[in-house]
């Protein structure tokens with residue numbers, strides 16, 4: 001892992017009226033890192049992620065994502081990142097191939113690049129046989145893997161995953177995590193929110209957000225040691241209750 005900071009923020013804050021949904025968070029993420037972003041419901045994860053992905057303007061604070069300023073260069077940031085939301089954005093009424101082509105087009109890939117990417121993704125995901133099927137007909141786990149691949153169609157430096165594995169069983173989640181590891185091995189940085197504490201164990205480092213603030217940030221092993229806990233589940237319960 002090289003020591004490049006691909007995300008670096010200082011005192012980043014988002015205020016809705018008098019309420020600070022994100023309250024002066026400061027942290028960095030290194031290139032190729034799998035960074036877990038944890039917190040109970042309503043802790044402020046999605047709000048923070050929206051600021052990091054250029055979808056929402058911070059109320060105060062500063063920082064860079066992929067080398068661009070979160071306050072002034074949100075459009076540049078969007079070009080350099082991938083994003084997979086909780087309700088991932090595949091079109092159910094389009095086929096697998098059509099979805100890949102559509103997003104390739106959105107990200108400005110040439111026709112040729114789109115064709116190459118399409119066969120690459122279908123092959124990597126073992127989806128060649130269902131390329132012409134409607135996304136609607138695929139099992140949820142396949143859709144999640146496809147959405148992840150599509151979020152990287154433009155070779156982004158950082159991929160933001162917002163609870164990417166909701167609703168599928170542990171086996172299917174493990175397969176998804178294999179895909180995450182593969183992407184990280186290629187030097188891609190992964191920023192992932194999850195409610196599953198076994199997934200937190202798979203991350204290089206984990207931050208835990210409580211009421212808009214980052215209350216802890218370290219490797220899973222160090223967090224367990226610091227909080228005298230057997231598992232990340234216990235760490236999370238001690239902090240976020």
Ligand SMILES: Nc1ncnc2c1ncn2[C@@H]1O[C@H](COP(=O)(O)OP(=O)(O)OP(=O)(O)O)[C@@H](O)[C@H]1O
Pocket residue numbers: 016021039040041042043044045046047048
């Ligand atoms: N546009 C908004 N206006 C006012 N309050 C908001 C807005 N967006 C979010 N909030 C509030 O900010 C807080 C943090 O919400 P956020 O969605 O970031 O939490 P979260 O950690 O992502 O939760 P979850 O895990 O449920 O997605 C919540 O109390 C929410 O009600």
